[in-house]
Amino acid sequence: MLGKSIFRDDAHGKVTGSALYPGDIEKDHFLHAKLLFTGQPHARMIRMDTAAAEAVPGVVCILKAEDVPVNEHGLVMLDQPVMVGLNSKKPFSDVSRWEGDRAAMIVAETEEAAARARDLIEIEWEQLPVVTSPVEAMRDETIIHGEEPSNVYKHYRIRKGEMAAGWAAADVIVEETYQVPMQEHAYLQPEAGVSYIDEEGRVTVEVAGQWTHEDQTLIAHALDIPKEQVRVIYPAIGGAFGGREDMSVQIVLALASQRLREMGINRPVRIQWTREESVIGHHKRHAVTIHTRWGAAKTGELTAIEVEMILDAGSYNCTSNKVLGNAHLTVAGPYRIPNAHIDSYAVYTNNCPGGAFRGFGAPQGCFVAESQMNKLAIALGIDPVELRLKNVLREGEASITDTPLPAGISIKTVIEQCADKFEEPFSGAQVLPRSFQSLPADPKALRRGRGFACALKNIGFSFGFPERSEAYVELRGRGEIDRVVVRHAGADVGQGAHTAFKQMVAEAVGVPYEKVEGVFSDTAYTGDSGSASASRLTWMTGNAIRGAVEKALTLWKQEERPAVGFFRYQPPPTEMLDDKTGKSNPNITYGYVAEAVDVTVDIETGHITIDRVVCANDVGRAVNPNLIEGQIEGAVVQAFGYAVTENLQSKNGHILNPRFSTYLIPGIRDVPQKVESLIIEEPDPQGPWGVRGMAEMPFIPLAPAITAALYDATGVWFNELPLTPGNVRMRLKNTLVPDLT
Amino acid sequence: MAVHNITFTLNGEAEAAVVPSHMTLLQMLREEIVMTGTKNGCAAGECGACTVLLNGEPVNSCLVLAVECDGQTLVTVEGLAHDRQLDPLQQALIEIGGVQCGFCTPGVLISARALLDRNPHPTKADVQAALVGNLCRCTGYVRIIDGVLAAAERA
Ligand code: FES
Ligand code: FES
Numbered sequence: 096m097l098g099k100s101i102f103r104d105d106a107h108g109k110v111t112g113s114a115l116y117p118g119d120i121e122k123d124h125f126l127h128a129k130l131l132f133t134g135q136p137h138a139r140m141i142r143m144d145t146a147a148a149e150a151v152p153g154v155v156c157i158l159k160a161e162d163v164p165v166n167e168h169g170l171v172m173l174d175q176p177v178m179v180g181l182n183s184k185k186p187f188s189d190v191s192r193w194e195g196d197r198a199a200m201i202v203a204e205t206e207e208a209a210a211r212a213r214d215l216i217e218i219e220w221e222q223l224p225v226v227t228s229p230v231e232a233m234r235d236e237t238i239i240h241g242e243e244p245s246n247v248y249k250h251y252r253i254r255k256g257e258m259a260a261g262w263a264a265a266d267v268i269v270e271e272t273y274q275v276p277m278q279e280h281a282y283l284q285p286e287a288g289v290s291y292i293d294e295e296g297r298v299t300v301e302v303a304g305q306w307t308h309e310d311q312t313l314i315a316h317a318l319d320i321p322k323e324q325v326r327v328i329y330p331a332i333g334g335a336f337g338g339r340e341d342m343s344v345q346i347v348l349a350l351a352s353q354r355l356r357e358m359g360i361n362r363p364v365r366i367q368w369t370r371e372e373s374v375i376g377h378h379k380r381h382a383v384t385i386h387t388r389w390g391a392a393k394t395g396e397l398t399a400i401e402v403e404m405i406l407d408a409g410s411y412n413c414t415s416n417k418v419l420g421n422a423h424l425t426v427a428g429p430y431r432i433p434n435a436h437i438d439s440y441a442v443y444t445n446n447c448p449g450g451a452f453r454g455f456g457a458p459q460g461c462f463v464a465e466s467q468m469n470k471l472a473i474a475l476g477i478d479p480v481e482l483r484l485k486n487v488l489r490e491g492e493a494s495i496t497d498t499p500l501p502a503g504i505s506i507k508t509v510i511e512q513c514a515d516k517f518e519e520p521f522s523g524a525q526v527l528p529r530s531f532q533s534l535p536a537d538p539k540a541l542r543r544g545r546g547f548a549c550a551l552k553n554i555g556f557s558f559g560f561p562e563r564s565e566a567y568v569e570l571r572g573r574g575e576i577d578r579v580v581v582r583h584a585g586a587d588v589g590q591g592a593h594t595a596f597k598q599m600v601a602e603a604v605g606v607p608y609e610k611v612e613g614v615f616s617d618t619a620y621t622g623d624s625g626s627a628s629a630s631r632l633t634w635m636t637g638n639a640i641r642g643a644v645e646k647a648l649t650l651w652k653q654e655e656r657p658a659v660g661f662f663r664y665q666p667p668p669t670e671m672l673d674d675k676t677g678k679s680n681p682n683i684t685y686g687y688v689a690e691a692v693d694v695t696v697d698i699e700t701g702h703i704t705i706d707r708v709v710c711a712n713d714v715g716r717a718v719n720p721n722l723i724e725g726q727i728e729g730a731v732v733q734a735f736g737y738a739v740t741e742n743l744q745s746k747n748g749h750i751l752n753p754r755f756s757t758y759l760i761p762g763i764r765d766v767p768q769k770v771e772s773l774i775i776e777e778p779d780p781q782g783p784w785g786v787r788g789m790a791e792m793p794f795i796p797l798a799p800a801i802t803a804a805l806y807d808a809t810g811v812w813f814n815e816l817p818l819t820p821g822n823v824r825m826r827l828k829n830t831l832v833p834d835l836t
Numbered sequence: 837m838a839v840h841n842i843t844f845t846l847n848g849e850a851e852a853a854v855v856p857s858h859m860t861l862l863q864m865l866r867e868e869i870v871m872t873g874t875k876n877g878c879a880a881g882e883c884g885a886c887t888v889l890l891n892g893e894p895v896n897s898c899l900v901l902a903v904e905c906d907g908q909t910l911v912t913v914e915g916l917a918h919d920r921q922l923d924p925l926q927q928a929l930i931e932i933g934g935v936q937c938g939f940c941t942p943g944v945l946i947s948a949r950a951l952l953d954r955n956p957h958p959t960k961a962d963v964q965a966a967l968v969g970n971l972c973r974c975t976g977y978v979r980i981i982d983g984v985l986a987a988a989e990r991a
Contacts, residue, residue, distance in 0.1 A: 100933075102930050102931060103930075103933075103935065105935075105938065106929070106930040106935045106938070107922075107930065108938075109935050109938030110922065110926040110929055110930060110935060110938075110941055110945060111873070111913065111914065111916070111922070111926065112871075112872070112873020112912065112913035112914045112942050113873065113914075115872070116875070116939065118872075118876065119872035121870055280973075281973050282937070282939070282973055283875070283877045283883060283885055283937065283939040283940050283971065283973050283974075284875070284937065284939040285876075285877065331937075331938065332937060333875075333937045333938070333939030334936075334937040334939060334973050334974055335937075336973070367876075369878075369879060370877065370880070370882075588937065589936040589937025589938065589939075589974050590936065591936070721933045722933065724933070724979075725933045725936055725974075725975060725976075725979060728975060728976035728977075728978040728979065729936065729973075729974045729975050729976040730976070731976055732975075732976030732977065732978075733973065754880065754882060755877075755878055755880075755882035755883050755971060756880070760971060760973060761976075762968055762971060762977075763963075763964045763967045763968055763970065763972075763977045763980070763981070764964050764968060766964075766976060766977045766981070770976065770978055
């Protein structure tokens with residue numbers, strides 16, 4: 096059953112329109128809700144008047160900060176109020192630190208009435224200084240979280256080897272500053288959900304998220320009720336990419352249902368965000384500024400690196416401290432570096448919070464590491480692939496944390512296979528890119544180049560987090576197993592996880608796929624799966640499924656009918672970085688990837704097109720090759736958006752372009768002419784059947800491969816993303832003056 | 837607020853609705869008729885998730901007023917399959933892997949249906965031109981293009 100491209104189970108419902116997303120769920124006698132965002136990047140609430148709003152016909156209730164029993168949430172740190180407002184038991188809840196902070200939840204008979212009431216709520220604010228530059232925030236003239244001594248709330252270090260010796264051994268030094276931008280997830284389905292009290296009296300929320308049991312935990316915490324009294328169900332989810340890890344509508348919906356119960360009203364509530372609310376109201380990929388210096392000997396060996404990295408965490412932590420940790424480690428790439436000095440800081444500002452997004456710090460870290468390697472290759476006159484092969488970590492060698500990476504390091508293989516494939520001739524680049532339909536490019540303005548980059552990324556949660564995944568497998572029948580039911584919470588955010596789970600169950604039990612049924616993503620029937628993130632879901636679930644199947648089969652042999660096996664998989668524990676040196680075993684295991692690109696740039700207009708991408712991704716063991724290729728292609732195009740087309744603009748803490756007409760995600764014409772996916776299968780010794788997590792990896796090296804290709808094409812390095820036509824043209828114009836008018 | 841009694845053909849069936857002047861076709865489908873296959877990704881003509889056929893032409897239903905549909909013919913994603921027989925486009929997207937989260941899929945299918953109806957043998961460039969208004973954040977479009985081309989070939 097493994098290695099087969101089984102058609103995904105949910106595809107039929109999705110092509111016929113019968114699949115239900117949170118906004119499609121119908122219940123009788125719905126009430127409708129709207130959230131009031133504060134719109135204040137930094138201000139203290141003085142007064143809030145809801146009298147006019149309450150008088151709007153059809154308004155049922157208005158919930159405020161004072162109505163939240165425990166007014167706090169956050170995936171890692173509880174630093175975020177559920178609602179900003181007065182009379183909350185939680186200190187500092189009267190301060191809005193983000194334009195997307197919530198001030199009220201309005202429940203009404205119709206969406207229009209709720210919206211009208213929302214617009215009639217009057218709030219008086221005392222303006223506070225809006226801090227948008229992390230460097231300025233580091234001076235602590237304005238403290239954004241009153242309970243914290245400093246805006247710099249996380250600092251990681253690496254102190255490895257002897258820096259003086261490292262620089263002395265360097266024949267070449269490359270010193271640069273890089274700047275990478277925020278990125279919006281732009282999943283097509285805006286946040287939505289329904290809540291009600293289920294037949295067992297549980298506050299029930301149907302929503303699109305990434306981790307049912309974490310939603311359940313945070314709802315229970317805010318409502319101050321036991322977890323068992325909260326139920327979270329995921330229907331079809333319209334994309335996630337990390338953007339649904341944090342709480343959007345979960346807690347406020349539960350709060351509304353709880354309040355309606357107290358009022359004796361037994362009606363479900365629905366909320367649906369608009370696109371603008373979605374973009375304003377959830378976190379982004381982090382903007383990061385990195386200053387760095389890398390030294391290498393003539394022979395190519397790296398001798399020392401020094402890094403200072405400042406990550407704009409925005410107004411709340413979300414997962415910033417973890418993202419920072421990943422960026423902190425991936426900034427050294429998959430390389431053997433004897434001497435290193437790295438300082439990384441997470442800093443609060445009044446910008447939109449940064450948080451989880453496919454790659455989770457690795458795209459930022461890798462952009463730096465791979466840009467540095469490509470520059471060193473030029474400076475040393477060594478082929479970039481060869482330079483990498485000289486420096487990549489091998490089994491048992493000390494990584495940047497001074498400990499070996501877990502066994503099964505395949506970075507060398509992915510680099511070699513990617514480079515080999517890329518050598519094969521490709522004719523597609525003959526087609527001229529057209530910047531505009533009506534204005535074909537001038538062939539004289541076109542330059543072509545090729546670039547290469549590779550990356551590693553951890554699989555699973557790191558730094559001492561208690562990773563786990565629970566699965567139930569039930570074997571039914573008498574003499575023979577007729578049916579197998581797997582119960583698992585893991586979120587199918589669109590990647591096809593549930594189909595892959597069933598394939599793994601079929602494989603483990605030894606029955607055809609058709610005999611397997613799934614009960615998924617409902618806390619009432621499933622154990623804690625952990626999150627659909629960190630490229631961990633297939634990996635962890637597979638291990639949990641194997642354990643549960645083994646137990647079920649033992650019971651089956653003992654004649655139990657049905658035979659139900661439960662297993663809680665826990666991988667080997669990981670460690671937090673040592674405070675002073677960073678020495679640790681921070682991660683469970685890794686995924687490895689390499690990418691090569693052919694790029695064409697129009698130096699007159701600054702337009703970039705990718706002609707060809709080769710992506711070599713080690714997946715350990717391909718559970719479903721078609722789904723894997725889909726992840727690679729999707730990640731490559733999303734990374735093209737990150738590198739080239741997407742330009743989220745923010746001013747004084749306000750996002751200026753929260754729409755698809757102004758924030759440009761790649762369209763069907765932006766697709767590279769050819770995306771070649773090389774599925775490598777070097778087993779991960781800890782993975783189920785050798786499986787490795789894979790869905791983030793292809794995102795990670797694309798941006799630095801593109802900038803290397805741009806250098807190849809123009810002789811100009813680009814240290815800042817995005818490479819929008821305007822930015823590219825400006826930089827080329829400033830550097831290549833003679834060529835451009 | 838003025839309301840209008842309108843009648844139209846929806847997926848081959850006669851249908852009637854009472855709609856206020858400002859109601860969009862998308863709102864009518866999703867909220868009034870409660871046919872939710874057609875998706876709302878932006879409500880502003882920017883994503884294509886709400887695409888339906890209006891007299892055979894693909895339109896963003898979030899930009900069309902419901903009242904404009906009086907006497908017209910509409911096809912939504914729910915109307916693509918006939919007698920449980922999937923449209924070749926639906927079958928091809930399933931098999932080739934053009935569906936991930938699926939939120940863009942109804943709009944993609946409708947735009948592609950309109951293309952194949954007027955051009956049964958499109959090139960890759962034709963497919964790209966026809967789907968230029970349909971955003972997808974998951975697939976990278978590769979398998980959407982391949983799926984449409986495969987459906988054309990099979991038909
Ligand atoms: S919802 Fe109509 S184009 Fe996006
Ligand atoms: S499949 Fe998710 S947006 Fe297209």
